Amino acid sequence: MIQDSNVDPKNSTSCPAKVHRLGLIGCGWVLPFHLRALRQLSDRARVVWVADPARERAEKAASEIGVKALTDYHAGLDEVDAAFVLVPHHLHHPVTLDCLRAGLDVLVEKPLAVTLDQADEMIETADRLGRVLMVAYPHRYRRSMRLLKQAIEGGRYGRLIMLDAMMDESLRGYALGWLAKKATLGGGLFFSASPHMLDVLFWIGGEVKSLSMVGTHGGIPMEGEDTAASIMKFASGVIGVTRHTWASPRCRIWYTLNAMCEGAHVTLTTTPLGDLAKDGVKCAWRTRVVALGEAEEVLLESDEGLEMQPEDAHFLDCLGDRRRPETDGRAARRIMELVFQAYREAAC
Ligand SMILES: NC(=O)c1ccc[n+]([C@@H]2O[C@H](COP(=O)([O-])OP(=O)(O)OC[C@H]3O[C@@H](n4cnc5c(N)ncnc54)[C@H](O)[C@@H]3O)[C@@H](O)[C@H]2O)c1
Known part of the structure; x- marks a missing residue:
């Protein structure tokens, strides 16, 4: 049970x-x-x-x-x-x-x-x-992301108005084989990888009322879109935006999430110091969480990058306690359902 x-x-x-x-x-x-x-x-x-x-x-x-x-x-x-x-x-x-x-x-x-x-x-x-x-x-398990969510929910920066997430990736020469085919990838980048951001936005924003997307081909030889943007509206009134590409000429930031609150922008930025696709686990990173209101307040500076340790630890916690993970099958299915619906409406 x-x-x-x-x-x-x-x-x-x-x-x-x-x-x-x-x-x-x-x-x-x-x-x-x-x-x-x-x-x-x-x-x-x-x-x-x-x-x-x-x-x-x-x-x-x-x-x-x-x-x-x-x-x-x-x-x-x-x-x-x-x-x-x-x-x-x-x-x-x-x-x-x-x-x-x-x-x-x-x-x-x-x-x-x-x-x-x-x-x-x-x-x-x-x-x-x-x-x-x-x-x-x-991403939602990362220490920096937990801190960002706490900072938003703590109320210190006022009501949340908009969430804007961007992933800037350069997969030229890497998105080959099964990654290039819709039948094996399941869609394009918006199905395969943008859910990294959608999961976090849904986790912070709560119940989603609508999600729509547009996609395009930026030069990666794959059947589905390699570049996509989406907008969503949450039941709370918050607006969410994602922007994502695998066709970046140069991955400058990799992952940034900006939470615009009434009193400040609270932003998490994770920047690779090398080439993530080529260096893999050896890639070094810099992560910052900053609140920009009247003044700039640095909430976190660390070398955290694509860390699986917090996620894998959560899985082990759930095995020990026999409890449902935060990102269980139902949460992941909800993302798929919304993504497929957005694809249908975009005829993409
Ligand atoms: N969380 C993240 O940030 C992140 C990053 C990259 C990839 N991924 C995910 O990880 C998964 C794998 O991606 P990847 O980049 O490592 O792909 P990959 O193509 O580099 O590796 C997939 C491996 O699976 C093997 N394989 C195929 N059939 C198998 C079978 N029946 N039994 C055992 N192994 C089999 C292949 O031989 C290959 O070595 C995908 O679901 C991908 O979306 C997640």
Whole structure:
């Protein structure tokens, strides 16, 4: 039985000493970010194996952390308590179902699936089997993002009026293979990656009344749009805006979220000091949260970048407490539903 995510973890009956055994499925670009996070969480989780049909990738990742390499994850399902599903989007559904049906809890990379029917089957299966199903939307778990939300909600800067998020990414030469095809990506960039911002905006803004988008092709050879903008209106009256591209000539900022309140702009900016696509987990970062009202007030300065540690820690908390993650299947499905509706209305 999985409880709602608002259960106070301090009242949890879980055994803090439990070390969860993990299998990591998919040894591509994103894997090193989770490996770094799990090294920091080694008192709470132990990777037992990594799996990838590309043998050399599985063996390279396995040798770096001293675990077993599998070319077929099915062979390891009975050796672990939970799995991370880090595979192309069209495979999220079959791989997640295999894991849930084998009795595992699952952290699946975003998006949950590529169709709503798939999403429904995954949610229903997790519910019926009493498994934790979490979707990896890392940004809301980041320390800087938590601070930004607290600063807005603390009321010190007055009522929130508008949220404006931008992701500026340069994926020339990287958005190839499954990333370039609608059938395997599930859509364009607005489906694949803009939900990083949508998740945070929905988390801060609350109930969404409407979402619309426009997309275009900025030069990345992919079937779906590589550049998109959206506007949304929340039940509270707050307006939200996203701007996002994979076709940037140069990624200057990567991620910035500006909350315009009555008394100040409160802005989170995360800037790579290298080339994120090329450097991956080795990329260094600078993150700032600043309130700009009468004067400039620096709320946070740190080297935080694309950190998976807070997100992975939340997943482990949910395993221990048997509670629903904040970014559970339903939250991720709601994003998909709104994105598909916005696509239909934009005829894009
Ligand atoms: N949270 C983030 O910021 C972030 C960033 C990048 C990617 N992602 C997500 O991570 C996932 C993977 O993306 P990526 O960039 O690592 O892709 P990738 O193409 O670099 O790696 C995918 C890997 O999955 C492997 N694979 C394919 N079928 C498999 C199977 N049946 N079993 C095991 N492995 C299999 C491929 O061989 C490949 O090595 C996607 O869902 C993507 O959206 C998230």
